[in-house]
Amino acid sequence: MKHVYLNWAKAAVVSAVFVLCFSSVSSGQAKRPLPKKAAPKVAAKPALKVTLVDEMALKKLLVPNGRPLLVNFWATWCDPCREEFPDLVKIDQEYKGRIDFITISLDDVENISTTVPKFLTAMKAQMPPYLLRADDENTFIASIAKDWQGGMPFTALYAPSGELKYYREGKVAIPMLHDQLNKLVAAAATTLPDSK
Amino acid sequence: MTQKIAALISFLAIFAFVASSAVTHAGGLEIGAMAENFTLPDTDGKTRTLDELKGKNGTVVVWLSAQCPVVKGYKDRINEIAAEYQAKGINFIGINSNSTEDLNWVKSNIGEYGYKFPVLIDKSNALADKWGATVTPEVFYFNAKNILIYHGAIDNDRSGKTVTEAYLKSAFDATLSGKPVTKTKANAFGCTIKRVAE
Numbered sequence: 001m002k003h004v005y006l007n008w009a010k011a012a013v014v015s016a017v018f019v020l021c022f023s024s025v026s027s028g029q030a031k032r033p034l035p036k037k038a039a040p041k042v043a044a045k046p047a048l049k050v051t052l053v054d055e056m057a058l059k060k061l062l063v064p065n066g067r068p069l070l071v072n073f074w075a076t077w078c079d080p081c082r083e084e085f086p087d088l089v090k091i092d093q094e095y096k097g098r099i100d101f102i103t104i105s106l107d108d109v110e111n112i113s114t115t116v117p118k119f120l121t122a123m124k125a126q127m128p129p130y131l132l133r134a135d136d137e138n139t140f141i142a143s144i145a146k147d148w149q150g151g152m153p154f155t156a157l158y159a160p161s162g163e164l165k166y167y168r169e170g171k172v173a174i175p176m177l178h179d180q181l182n183k184l185v186a187a188a189a190t191t192l193p194d195s196k
Numbered sequence: 197m198t199q200k201i202a203a204l205i206s207f208l209a210i211f212a213f214v215a216s217s218a219v220t221h222a223g224g225l226e227i228g229a230m231a232e233n234f235t236l237p238d239t240d241g242k243t244r245t246l247d248e249l250k251g252k253n254g255t256v257v258v259w260l261s262a263q264c265p266v267v268k269g270y271k272d273r274i275n276e277i278a279a280e281y282q283a284k285g286i287n288f289i290g291i292n293s294n295s296t297e298d299l300n301w302v303k304s305n306i307g308e309y310g311y312k313f314p315v316l317i318d319k320s321n322a323l324a325d326k327w328g329a330t331v332t333p334e335v336f337y338f339n340a341k342n343i344l345i346y347h348g349a350i351d352n353d354r355s356g357k358t359v360t361e362a363y364l365k366s367a368f369d370a371t372l373s374g375k376p377v378t379k380t381k382a383n384a385f386g387c388t389i390k391r392v393a394e
Contacts, residue, residue, distance in 0.1 A: 077265040079296075080388060106385075108355065136352045136360065141383040150349070151331040151388035169330070170388055 048117035050129045052109065055140055058132055061102060062144075064160045068184040070101040072127075072172075073144075073154040076115045077107065081153040084171045085123050088155075091177065092127050098185045105131040106152065157181065160188055224328015227380045231257075231342045234323055236291070236316035239303045244316055246342070251287030254339045254371060256364070258350075259324065260290045260315060261332035262297045262305035264387035269354050270333050271309040277350070278313055281368050286337075290315035293324040294332070295392040321391045331386035337367055345371060348382040 053061065062071065072088055074081035092101045103125065105116050112131045120129050134140040141150050145167045148154055157166040157180055166180040225231065233247045246255070258274065261267045278288040292302050292315055299317065306315050318324055327336060337346040346367035353359045367377045 078387060079263075079390070135358065137354060137385040138349055138352045138361070138363075138382045141385060148383065149330045150334075150383040150385040 048121050050105065050112050050116050050131050052112055053130045053132055055134055061130065064158050064162055065100060066160055068099040068160060068181065068188060069158040070099055071156045072103045073106055073152060074103060075106045075152060076111065076119050078152045080171045084153060087174050089123055089125050095181055095185065099181060101127045103127045103129050105129065107131060109133050159184055225336065225344050227344055227347060229344050231338055231344065236318055236323065238314050238316050239299060239306060244314060249287060249289050249314060251285050252340060253285030254337065256286060256288045257336045258288060258290055259329045259332045259334045259389065260292055261294050261387055262301045264332045266354050266386040267333050269356065270350055273350060273356055274333065275310055277365060284372060286368060288313035291318050291323060293318040293321040294390045296390040321389065324389055329389060331384050331388055333386055334384040335364055337364060339371055345377050346380055349384040354385055
């Protein structure tokens, strides 16, 4: 039994010496300036991916998938677009799961991985983001709503049937949008059980 | 009872909001309508009129902005078209109706962008409201008799890289050769005019 204690004691001493040596080496290394490549890796948050779409792909995106669909056309260079964005993020949070909400940036394509995701990240926007490359801006604008004269922001709300129920050129009127959303959400809730 | 009154007030408030937002930029100048003479100050404070600035073969009134990137993208095309067609008797008049852009900013922007035509200040956006101008850049092209014959975009590509429809130039060429303008309207994509009421 005594031998066992001695062996344990020896092992503890050897381990302590080993740990001390190792830690001194480690601390010695830590004192030297680390080359950049050897810097401890922090798990980087994946960059927000903005999907590039053309007019054909946009048409498909604007088909509701069983829920009301809210679409906001915006650009980072558009002051009123940026001003209203926090309100839209709140709307997204409030109606999450009851509507689909996508954002379509009309920025230049070269901004798809720079200013556009940077702004959306700062806004904590969770709406699926797209950037439209329109070959013919006039045709695209007219295809969304006949009264849209091309100013931004532009917000459109579609019923699950695909019918355009509400749209607004310029900053959206939040009480009005709430009203329209509530109506569509309520209608969708009463329609769903019947359709099953 | 109180709830009913509150509901009625809410309804009326929403109705009033919708009605006001719906009529803000509604109407405007229609194709075929004649422009009435207007009076606005230029960037030096001098009073200018449409009658004084109009061209012998027509006039283009273009809404501009100092800060709008879409206008920036169009500035070279605007200058080229203006130079080319002013030589053919079609004069250009720039209008700035943005309440967010002060006179000094507008003046320095005119120098920076090199506009060679007068830019007038529509401080109360009265002209923009009257004609129904909503974005920058947006053009109104009148013939020699001040009849509106084209309204909207300059062309169909703000970048200028893939223009397939040069609406304004086509309208010029048609009228200068005595032909009717086939496309009289095209939605102008750009920055919303920052009105004083907003």
